[in-house]
Amino acid sequence: MTGTPTPPLVMDFRGVGLTYPGPPPVAALKPCRLAVARGEYLTVVGPSGSGKSTFLNIAGLLDAPTEGQYFLDGIDTATLSDADRTGLRGRRIGFVFQSFHLLPHRSAVENVMLAMVYNSTTRRGRTERAREALERVGLAHRADALPTRLSGGERQRVAIARALVARPSLLLCDEPTGNLDTATAGSILELLDELHADGMTLVVITHDPEVAVRGRRTVTIRDGVLSEQVRSA
Amino acid sequence: MRTSLIGRRRDAGRNSGADRSRLALRDLLSESAAGVLQRPARSALTALGTVLGVGTFVAVLGLTATTSSQIDSRFNxxxxxxxxxxxxxxxxxxxxxxxxxxxxxxxxxxxxxxxxxxxxxxxxxxxxxxxxxxxxxxxxxxxxxxxxxxxxxxxxxxxxxxxxxxxxxxxxxxxxxxxxxxxxxxxxxxxxxxxxxxxxxxxxxxxxxxxxxxxxxxxxxxxxxxxxxxxxxxxxxxxxxxxxxxxxxxxxxxxxxxxxxxxxxxxxxxxxxxxxxxxxxxxPDPRSLRATVTSDLDQLFMLLAAICLVIGAVGIANTTLVAVLERTGEIGLRRALGARGRHITVQFLAESGALGALGGLVGTSLGTVTVVAMAVVRDWTPVIHPVTVLAAPVVGLVTGVVAGLYPAWRASRIQPAEALRR
Structure with a gap:
């Protein structure tokens, strides 16, 4: 499963597992190994309740595993304090959510700029960087629109721009097309492909096989057990 | 570790450890100002209690000072x-x-x-x-x-x-x-x-x-x-x-x-x-005369002002608490973007403090207008001690911050993973 990657590992699960203390104790994610090298495009599939959310929370440093070690960019996150883990999350992980999580009263560019508030980005140049990120996702012309005036696909593009603007090591997408119609979903997936082509490391969590096949690698979670199938396609 | 390294952190191989998140004062202020200004009607209603409390406070002190000075001039x-x-x-x-x-x-x-x-x-x-x-x-x-x-x-x-x-x-x-x-x-x-x-x-x-x-x-x-x-x-x-x-x-x-x-x-x-x-x-002894005026009504109105302030504080606390619940998703997002619990706390405190200070400023203005109007009607000279005018917005600010303590604490306790599931 680990292979022998030549590029450095961005995400490295070594026996990572999470068990909610009982009674009875629930193993949301059984101990597993998973390595994602820089520039990889990994999709994680599984039915609802399979442990996908737990995987997302651990990979995104929103939750700490109860077992094993998780190295992010070679940093052992298990030894970090809560504050350090939060800092790492803000700087190295870009989140894309199913429900976008845009602030409704702020324009697209302001929403993107929010990603630079907490990670010591100097105020100067934030607007430019946010506009660059919006340009990258093809939304330069809607930069000053409020989310309520944007279509679902445009909103998700804003969210992706927000995830990209802090130049993270890992783009972590949770059902990025879950709220979109097929055509729009397709355009978002194309955007993810482009980002992958540019060298961004992508981990996309989904229950949709259409989305899953876009990844160069796919892992499946079922009942908390993570397994990788070698793709023929 | 606490001091942040300025520079690019893209190279994944660099094992420099983690830098903690920081929230610059200017960012805190602009985030809070946005929080207050983006919902102007709600902010205005929230601040109303403080407006009344601080307004009464200023009006009472001003009217007392005005009356006292009037007694002085009458007492010839x-x-x-x-x-x-x-x-x-x-x-x-x-x-x-x-x-x-x-x-x-x-x-x-x-x-x-x-x-x-x-x-x-x-x-x-x-x-x-x-x-x-x-x-x-x-x-x-x-x-x-x-x-x-x-x-x-x-x-x-x-x-x-x-x-x-x-x-x-x-x-x-x-x-x-x-x-x-x-x-x-x-x-x-x-x-x-x-x-x-x-x-x-x-x-x-x-x-x-x-x-x-x-x-x-x-x-x-x-x-x-x-x-x-x-x-x-x-x-x-x-x-x-x-x-x-x-x-x-x-x-x-x-x-x-x-x-x-x-x-x-x-x-x-x-x-x-x-x-x-x-x-x-x-x-009549001018001293005892003034004391009578400043003791009876004054205490009553100060009590009234205090009650108004408490009501104002409860209003702010209530609205902020509702806002915290409403903005759970936003809190989760901010946490995902690297905000620490304390960053969430200070942001909500700053928002409620800003509402209190805003209410205090408006209340001070209204109180002053009341005193001047009262004096004009009675053909008196309006007198307000500068300390009153300076202290009143601070009273509003403190009211707002105190009112925000509990909601802000609640907000900081929200788990990001939970909040993002919404």
Missing amino acids: ALTATEVTVEDTGGAQPEFLANAFPADADRRVERLHGVRRAGVYWPVRLGPEDLVRSAPPGVGGAQGERTAVVAASPGVLDAADPVLSQGRTFDAYHDRRAESVAVIGAGLADRLGVTTLETAPAVFVGDRAFTVIGIVADVERRADLLQSVVVPRTTAERIWGGPRSGERAKMLIATELGAARQIASGVALALDPAHPEYFKVVPP
Whole structure:
């Protein structure tokens, strides 16, 4: 499963597992190994309740595993304090959510700029960087629109721009097309492909096989057990 | 580790450890300002309680200061030099028509610090005793019902009269019980008395009194201007002494600063055997007067202001708590973007503090306007202590921050993983 990657590992699960203390104790994610090298495009599939959310929370440093070690960019996150883990999350992980999580009263560019508030980005140049990120996702012309005036696909593009603007090591997408119609979903997936082509490391969590096949690698979670199938396609 | 490394952190191989998240003050302020300004109507309603509380606070302090200064200006030399002695007649006033001795004026004027003093009382007239400029039945002069005051010579002097013509009566007239009168200018006009050169007379009923003086103005006892003032002994000769119910009084004009001293000793000087016959009314003490004003109403209104502030604080706390629940997703997002729990806390505290300060500023303005409007209506000088104006917005700010403590703490406890699931 680990292979022998030549590029450095961005995400490295070594026996990572999470068990909610009982009674009875629930193993949301059984101990597993998973390595994602820089520039990889990994999709994680599984039915609802399979442990996908737990995987997302651990990979995104929103939750700490109860077992094993998780190295992010070679940093052992298990030894970090809560504050350090939060800092790492803000700087190295870009989140894309199913429900976008845009602030409704702020324009697209302001929403993107929010990603630079907490990670010591100097105020100067934030607007430019946010506009660059919006340009990258093809939304330069809607930069000053409020989310309520944007279509679902445009909103998700804003969210992706927000995830990209802090130049993270890992783009972590949770059902990025879950709220979109097929055509729009397709355009978002194309955007993810482009980002992958540019060298961004992508981990996309989904229950949709259409989305899953876009990844160069796919892992499946079922009942908390993570397994990788070698793709023929 | 706490100091952040400025620079690119893209190279994944660099094992530099983690840098903690930071929230710059300017970012905190702009995030909070956005939180307040993006929902202006709600912010305004939330701040309303603080507006009322701080407004009441400023208005009460301002009105008190204004009233106090008004008392200071009203309390001039004139009222500070006036002592009135009332004849209560002791335990059985019906047996003592007039407790003032005949030489009351001299007894009191002997006291150090007294300028002039005199006894006076309103004369009880019969229904036929109208005041005319001619005897009844002569010239068809209509009589009018006018007060006749019996006064010892000191009274008119103590009232500081301005005579347009003639003079006041003195001890000579009093001793001989002369039928003379001093009348006010208004009354003189109505009676047609224009000059004293013809020694005109006024008639009270069928009794004639020679007018010896016309008073244009007095500093005290303005009612004398509408009265016929006759010597005390003359009144006693004709109508007798004061009747029960309208007993005699004494007016004393003192030197500046002597009034309270005089007031304490005058009863004994009038009648060493029965000082209890007299009730002395000293001039009001400006200090105690101001204290009365600032204690009674003031405390009530300050209590009211405090209640308003508490209501305002509860309002802010309530709305902020609702906002925290509403913005759970936003909190989760901010946590995902690297915000620490304490960053969430300070942001919500800053928002509620800003609402409180905003309410405080508006309240201060409204309170000040109230004081000025009140002063204008009453023709007073508005007085507000600068400290009040400076402290009031701070009171609002503190109210807001205190109100935000619990919601902000709640917000910081929200788990990002939970919040993002919404």
